[in-house]
Amino acid sequence: MHDTAERLEVAEAILHRSAEESPDPAAATRLHSLGDQVTAQAKNIGRRADQIEQPSVERDHAPGRSR
Template sequence: MTARDDDTHRNRTAAAMHDTAERLEIAEAILHRSADRSPDEATKERLHRLGDEVTSQAKDIDRRAGRLDGQ
């Protein structure tokens, strides 16, 4: 594998990771909307906590992808 091949692979991996992070943020928004609509307080709290955890994971993935692509 050449250095150029390695850079291309790294860029593709980073792009996939950024895309994953974006999709997780969409899922997070859905979780929070669902929580806001839930009549059950326990469910509402669980969904908000889950949404927050999804956001945390998305940010971590995006941060690692940024290290791969030099952002």
């Protein structure tokens, strides 16, 4: 999942760069907006990946669970 988030961040940078280079202000606005949406998704995916990788305290210390 972290790899997916990193790839989305690359796509986001490309979108923002394309927006800066666009001669059409409306297209530039749309590209920046899309880049921001991609950034938000990348951050969400990164957070979910972090949660999956961290062991659950409740699960590890559940009653009856041997250590």
